[in-house]
Amino acid sequence: MSLEEIKSRIAKAERAAGRAPGSVTLIAVSKVQPLDRIEAVLEQGHRVFGENRVQEAQGKWPALMERYEGVDLHLIGPLQTNKARAAVELFSTIHSVDRPKLARTLARLAQERGACPGLFIQVNTGEEPQKAGVPPDEADDFVAECRAMDLPVRGLMCIPPVDEEPSLHFALLAKIAARNGLNELSMGMSADFEKAIALGATHVRVGSAIFGERDYG
Numbered sequence: 001m002s003l004e005e006i007k008s009r010i011a012k013a014e015r016a017a018g019r020a021p022g023s024v025t026l027i028a029v030s031k032v033q034p035l036d037r038i039e040a041v042l043e044q045g046h047r048v049f050g051e052n053r054v055q056e057a058q059g060k061w062p063a064l065m066e067r068y069e070g071v072d073l074h075l076i077g078p079l080q081t082n083k084a085r086a087a088v089e090l091f092s093t094i095h096s097v098d099r100p101k102l103a104r105t106l107a108r109l110a111q112e113r114g115a116c117p118g119l120f121i122q123v124n125t126g127e128e129p130q131k132a133g134v135p136p137d138e139a140d141d142f143v144a145e146c147r148a149m150d151l152p153v154r155g156l157m158c159i160p161p162v163d164e165e166p167s168l169h170f171a172l173l174a175k176i177a178a179r180n181g182l183n184e185l186s187m188g189m190s191a192d193f194e195k196a197i198a199l200g201a202t203h204v205r206v207g208s209a210i211f212g213e214r215d216y217g
């Protein structure tokens with residue numbers, strides 16, 4: 001599938017949901033993808049990208065950012081506190097804030113730098129033990145805790161369990177966001193971004209549908 005096709009499917013899903021055109025940001029998830037595929041998408045004018053590992057992003061994006069203006073990089077994977085400084089220097093937005101220790105580290109870096117990336121709090125809507133994110137019933141408290149540290153919390157993020165209907169998880173995330181006065185939602189991937197848009201996604205994270213399958217070999 002092409003970038004153009006994904007963009008037109010997003011536009012169609014926005015219309016179907018009665019959402020304003022352009023209200024959904026497409027994050028092109030470039031993790032593990034070869035440089036030529038990333039450059040092809042940059043050449044088409046796309047500028048918003050997602051990576052899930054700080055080190056991998058550090059290895060490829062600084063050089064690309066010198067060649068292409070206006071790149072907007074989002075961290076969508078788990079963040080270790082010892083990588084937080086590198087992350088706030090490279091990414092405009094972090095989608096994976098999920099524990100007090102990380103929040104405190106980000107607050108300290110924000111103080112020191114006088115700036116902080118936009119933050120999403122990751123909610124483990126499926127309560128899967130292997131997955132990052134705060135449990136749904138602790139989300140309200142954690143949002144309040146982050147706000148008390150003056151962190152710029154913009155919204156919530158989730159990754160539904162692979163074997164469950166994603167719409168249930170998107171609806172739960174939207175409900176938690178609404179009751180906390182948050183209006184941005186990072187949800188929806190290649191297989192389900194239209195469903196996510198129907199339920200209020202403002203940021204969809206689409207990788208393989210744009211770039212092709214990832215080759216981990």
Ligand SMILES: *Cc1c(COP(=O)(O)O)cnc(C)c1O
Pocket residue numbers: 029031052076077159189190191205206207208209
């Ligand atoms: C890899 C990844 C995606 C993109 O997945 P695709 O199925 O390739 O679209 C989205 N979100 C997160 C958090 C990811 O790690």
